[in-house]
Amino acid sequence: MNTVVDVLGQANLNAPALPIPLVGGEVRAGFPSPADDYIESELNLTELLIPHPSSTFMVRAKGHSMERHGIYDSDLLIVDRSLEPQVGDIVVMAVDGELTCKQLRMIGKRHYLCSGNEHFPPIPLTGCDCHCWGVVTDNIHSLRRRR
Template sequence: MSIHLTVLGRVDTTAPPLKLPLAAGEVRAGFPSPADDYLEAELDLVAHLIQHPSATYYLRSKGSSMTGVGIYDGDLLIVDRSLKPKPGHIIIMSVDGELTCKRYDMMGNRHYLFAANPEFRPIPLEGRECQMWGVVTHNIHSLAPGFTV
């Protein structure tokens, strides 16, 4: 299935909020605007990224089958197991005892898992032992060389 996952742990629901500075305005990917150089507020990333803390855990991805949707080897995935998967969602599922991260969808009347890399074939779910582990809600990956999350 070509993408391996490492379970890192659950959200610490007892940890105090960690608020980081949030700059006002928007960042432009083109010409910079010097007028937006002030802070607007503080942002707690856990509160911003995690809707259901008691049902959320973190995984580390390994492999290249989901690069087409921006999930790369070593990325940190935030997974909510309380969400019901719908077609088009990126999910974590155990298929025949092996954890995988793929896009859940249908082909005709049959359920499949699809990679986001044309080198990988769809995985039919019919006739396989499947266990849903949750819906991937966010993906965090580093843009700085040598820096890992």
């Protein structure tokens, strides 16, 4: 299945900041160290993830074509419209009226949208009606299924 997106909405400029404790030290995958159990500071996820709130919106990814890039079905993507897309960026693009999420690449001297799955051929950006909606800056990926 090709990865398409559902637009969820723009960042809420009036939402209160919700600082979250940032634990100092590192999180190791081995044996836990109780010495690292202290709060270093507070972290505001809005400031960290959304530097341009008036031009930022969120979309939900649908499909499996971007899994090699770490984008899975139902992930929440943060998209910034103020950024100029660069080769290598993951973008949300309207191609012939359908929104899709792909990596912007150059093959030869032409721009293409490429998936993270070899079963999906690159989409040439010449000869089609395309418009970039923005650059994906972050991915919120849940590791636990919601019930």
